[in-house]
Amino acid sequence: AQSVTQLDSHVSVSEGTPVLLRCNYSSSYSPSLFWYVQHPNKGLQLLLKYTSAATLVKGINGFEAEFKKSETSFHLTKPSAHMSDAAEYFCVVTIQTGANNLFFGTGTRLTVIP
Amino acid sequence: NAGVTQTPKFQVLKTGQSMTLQCAQDMNHEYMSWYRQDPGMGLRLIHYSVGAGITDQGEVPNGYNVSRSTTEDFPLRLLSAAPSQTSVYFCASYVDPRTQYFGPGTRLLVL
Numbered sequence: 001a002q003s004v005t006q007l008d009s010h011v012s013v014s015e016g017t018p019v020l021l022r023c024n025y026s027s028s029y030s031p032s033l034f035w036y037v038q039h040p041n042k043g044l045q046l047l048l049k050y051t052s053a054a055t056l057v058k059g060i061n062g063f064e065a066e067f068k069k070s071e072t073s074f075h076l077t078k079p080s081a082h083m084s085d086a087a088e089y090f091c092v093v094t095i096q097t098g099a100n101n102l103f104f105g106t107g108t109r110l111t112v113i114p
Numbered sequence: 115n116a117g118v119t120q121t122p123k124f125q126v127l128k129t130g131q132s133m134t135l136q137c138a139q140d141m142n143h144e145y146m147s148w149y150r151q152d153p154g155m156g157l158r159l160i161h162y163s164v165g166a167g168i169t170d171q172g173e174v175p176n177g178y179n180v181s182r183s184t185t186e187d188f189p190l191r192l193l194s195a196a197p198s199q200t201s202v203y204f205c206a207s208y209v210d211p212r213t214q215y216f217g218p219g220t221r222l223l224v225l
Contacts, residue, residue, distance in 0.1 A: 043216050049213075090157070094211045095211075101159050104157040
């Protein structure tokens, strides 16, 4: 079975400081992992994805995530937060083959303080 | 390409009423899914389809029906709405589950 655990329901950072959103995963198979972002009253946008290539994945808007198999983690980072980063972030897992669907974490709300 | 479209954007229902949430995609994707999003719960899979004429249940299928008569359309039906179905509903389509395309969502309020 596949699942993800987002360790923080809410993270608050000051503008210009680093962002760290934590995610641990569980998967019986080789996983694919994703981070999606949802701005208020908007749909879901894919930030980045890991699909068994390079373990350090770069995404849009300066975000990146590192797949660490030994720690079963896929934390999302950004060196310097911007006000526009304030949103809900979802860590997501799926297995790499078949018609299987996405398994979402419960989300982390990022607040950026001016 | 319009991508994945959903209608309506917002709907208010009374308990016991029925309605259909529409989802359409113009990317000729084989797979389509419906999710609901509730506070503190993330997105949960309701039903999915692996092709025209083929559907299957997800994690939370009770109270919902689906059908897939064409590749493009995947409507979600609420036969007798309940307040517990108040949620935001997202439709997605994909060829590969690693790259899913989401619609803008339908916000449903059941009174």
